[in-house]
Amino acid sequence: MLILNNVGMTYHSGSGPVEALRDVNLEINDGEFVSLLGPSGCGKSTLLFIVTGLTVPTAGYVTIDDKKITEPFHEAGFVFQDHLLLEWRNVLQNVSIQGELRGMDKQVAHERSMELLHMVGLEDFKDKYPHELSGGMQQRISICRALHHDPKLLLMDEPFGALDAFTRDQMRVDLERLWAKRNSTVLFVTHDISEAILLSDRVVVISRRPGTVLEQIKIDLPRPRNFSVSESAEFLSYKHRLTKTFMEMGVLYE
Amino acid sequence: MIKRMKKRWLNLFWGLITFAVLIGLWQLACEVFDVPMYLVPPPVKIWEALLKYWSVTVRANLLYTLSSIGIGYALTIVISIPLAILFATSQWLEKTVYPILVAIQLVPKVALAPLFIVWFGFGLTSKVILVFLLSFFALLVDATTGFKSLNPRLVFVAKTMTNSPWEFFWKIRFPAALPHIFTGFKISISSATTGAIIAEFVGSNQGLGYLMLRANGELNTPYLFAALLVLSVVGIALYKLVEYAEALVIPWHSSVRTRLQ
Numbered sequence: 001m002l003i004l005n006n007v008g009m010t011y012h013s014g015s016g017p018v019e020a021l022r023d024v025n026l027e028i029n030d031g032e033f034v035s036l037l038g039p040s041g042c043g044k045s046t047l048l049f050i051v052t053g054l055t056v057p058t059a060g061y062v063t064i065d066d067k068k069i070t071e072p073f074h075e076a077g078f079v080f081q082d083h084l085l086l087e088w089r090n091v092l093q094n095v096s097i098q099g100e101l102r103g104m105d106k107q108v109a110h111e112r113s114m115e116l117l118h119m120v121g122l123e124d125f126k127d128k129y130p131h132e133l134s135g136g137m138q139q140r141i142s143i144c145r146a147l148h149h150d151p152k153l154l155l156m157d158e159p160f161g162a163l164d165a166f167t168r169d170q171m172r173v174d175l176e177r178l179w180a181k182r183n184s185t186v187l188f189v190t191h192d193i194s195e196a197i198l199l200s201d202r203v204v205v206i207s208r209r210p211g212t213v214l215e216q217i218k219i220d221l222p223r224p225r226n227f228s229v230s231e232s233a234e235f236l237s238y239k240h241r242l243t244k245t246f247m248e249m250g251v252l253y254e
Numbered sequence: 255m256i257k258r259m260k261k262r263w264l265n266l267f268w269g270l271i272t273f274a275v276l277i278g279l280w281q282l283a284c285e286v287f288d289v290p291m292y293l294v295p296p297p298v299k300i301w302e303a304l305l306k307y308w309s310v311t312v313r314a315n316l317l318y319t320l321s322s323i324g325i326g327y328a329l330t331i332v333i334s335i336p337l338a339i340l341f342a343t344s345q346w347l348e349k350t351v352y353p354i355l356v357a358i359q360l361v362p363k364v365a366l367a368p369l370f371i372v373w374f375g376f377g378l379t380s381k382v383i384l385v386f387l388l389s390f391f392a393l394l395v396d397a398t399t400g401f402k403s404l405n406p407r408l409v410f411v412a413k414t415m416t417n418s419p420w421e422f423f424w425k426i427r428f429p430a431a432l433p434h435i436f437t438g439f440k441i442s443i444s445s446a447t448t449g450a451i452i453a454e455f456v457g458s459n460q461g462l463g464y465l466m467l468r469a470n471g472e473l474n475t476p477y478l479f480a481a482l483l484v485l486s487v488v489g490i491a492l493y494k495l496v497e498y499a500e501a502l503v504i505p506w507h508s509s510v511r512t513r514l515q
Contacts, residue, residue, distance in 0.1 A: 056409050078411045088429045088506045101416040101425065128508050 001065060002028040002051065002185060003154070008059030008210075009046055020046050022210035024060070030152075033179060033186045035196035038206030039240070039251045044189040048155045049209070051187065052076045064152070074102075076153040077146030077184070081161040083138040085130040091117065091141055092126040098148035108146070116144040119178060135168035140174070147178065154184040169227060172198055176224055193246070197238045198225055205245055210244065215245055263463050292501035295476040303476035304483060311465060322378055326385025327446045333388045334442075335435070338397030348398075349451040357381055359391045364452055371457035379447070381453040381461070393438035401427060401433025433507045436500040443496050447489045462488075 007113045010112040020043035028034050036044045049055035051062055051236055053069040062069045077098075085094045092239075097111030117123045120140040139159060146154060177187045179186060190196050197203050197204045197219055205215040221234055228236055239243060277297050282291070284296035291299065304312065335476045341348040368385055374380035404427055412422050454463025469477035501510050 051412065054413060072413045072417075074414055074417075076414045078407075078414060078506055079413075080407050082405070082407070084405060084408045086426065086429070088504065097425065098415055101412070101418075124488075130507070131508070131511070166465060201440055 001030060002026075003063045004047075004051070004060070005063070006060035007050060007057045008048070009043065009050065009055070010058045011192050019210040021050075021057070022212050025214055026204065028185060028187070030185055031171045031183045032253060033188065033189045033199060033201045035190055035200040035203045036206055037133065037190060037193065037203050038211060038248070039194045039208055039246075040191060042206045043056070043206055043211035044206055047206075048078075048157055048187060048189060052078075052153070052155060070186065073153070075149075075151050076155055077149070077151040078172070079142050079146045079154070081158045083130070083135075083142040085141060085145075087130050090127050090129055092128065093121065094141055094231060095144045095148055096147050102149060104149075112148055113144065116147060117141075119181070120144060120174060134167075135163055136171060139163065140173065143175065143178065146250040147182065147184070150182060151184055154179070154186045155189075157189045158188065158191070159188075160192075161190075168195070173226065175199065175222075180224065191243045193239055194230060197235060197242070198219070198229060203238075205242070208249060208251070214249070217241065255314050292473045292475045295479055299476040300479040300483065303474075304480035307477060307480060311483060312481065315460055315462050315465045315481075316488070318378075319454065319462045320488065321486075322381035322385055322450045322453070322461065323446050323488075325378070326382040326449065327443065329382065329386045329391060330390040330393055330442055330446070333386075334438070335397050338394055338401055341394075341398045342401030353393065355394065358387070363387045367456040368453055370453070376457055376459065379418075381450055381458065384453040384506040385446045385449035388452075389442040389446040391444065392441035393435070396434045396441070397431065400431030400438075404430050404433065422455075432504050433509060436496070436504060437509075439496045439500070440493065444489065447485075447492060453486065477514030 007021060007024040008019070011018045011020060024047065026034075028152070031179050035252060036047060038044050051069070051102045052073045053062075053071050064073065070225040086097065089097065092110060095113035095116060096106070096109040099112060100106065104112075114123060114126065117126055120143070122137060122140060122144075125137065126131065130141070133141070139162075146156075160171050163171060176199065188196070188199060198221075202220050203217045203219060204213055205217070206212065207214045217238065221232070221238075222228055226227060243252065247254075281296045284294065288297075295303075300403060339353060363384065367380075370380040370383055374383055408426070408430075414421055414427050449467060450461070451463040454461035455467060458464045462481050463479045466478050466485075469475070504510055
């Protein structure tokens, strides 16, 4: 269980202190898929860094399985909007670096990588270099790298933000399939309402700066959620409800 | 692939043709206008001089110049790269030592060359030092940029993977810096050649620079041009060598990829 306890974050910039997060309280169950949905600049990304101990909050604390996080949490995998692949390594080596840096046997690391590449349908591309791949492929490999060590926590910061609409839909379905085979807890940062609903067990709405939890909506849509789900009445009612929240926040207006 | 190769050979072919035409025009102009030999010798005479003096003086002096470039450049590599790593990791060091190095860089070192002769003697040491001083800064600046230019989010990703700064450096930070380091290598190698020649001009009894001065003194201009020719080939060859090494070491980088296309 991941618990955020009154987490707050204030930066000191040249023009004075900036309060990015205030009194964030969240409880996330093991294996849960949770989206953090909010407008740009509301501190969603900062929250991911705080959760993994890469950034120390100025108020409150985080616990994972009752252990307070005080240093970088190693059972985590990160995926960002940019793939952050190493351009001097081929696909297989890029996925395997996760195991290599963790002291895993090279052969074992490669076998695990091949297994993951097979799951995303890219095993034939194992000898290619990142620059030879499309954006969607690069991001798939980035996800494979993040899952290589079966992390307890998978943290995704707008991972599909730079992809075209078709690739995005496909990636969403693929991600759900990958996640279903493992038992990682996922924290998924996005500002796309549909994406949040379609992927999550729970959507957490974060307010404008200073970011705090405004609303939490449990999403009760059956899994796996294929493309037709986005036409169902339940989906639309969730979407309606969240759109209303954002209109009240003043992020959307007519 | 074959098409690309063909195009490269074709480019080389036209390059050589252009070169040959220019040489031919030079030869022709010398003969038609009867230009005195001590002013501008015709290419044929330069070639004759090169053949005549090659084993007598040119080869030995070439080796001397090459060794001052080689040792000076090696010094640049072993000093600039570790220093760049220190600058990239310690802001304090960068703030205190870097300005001093910039100051050294800004002093016209060529003007100090006579002093180096006084300090370090007529031999190889003074040449090596000037080669080093003229070439270390470009590599230092580029390598420092390289070691600093890692995407901060990639640093975060790596921190969740390992606690070992050593592993992080060798597997991520160092390879990421290589494109910048090679840019530094390329700029530095051309300054290194310049450094060696200047040092030999100022005070030496060996080296291609010295040979040119001697030929000049004897009004043996074809000899001078022969030494100059060798020197130019050295400069181009050294640069191409670095470029070749770059293509071997970082074939994945966009600078190399676009060049090969």
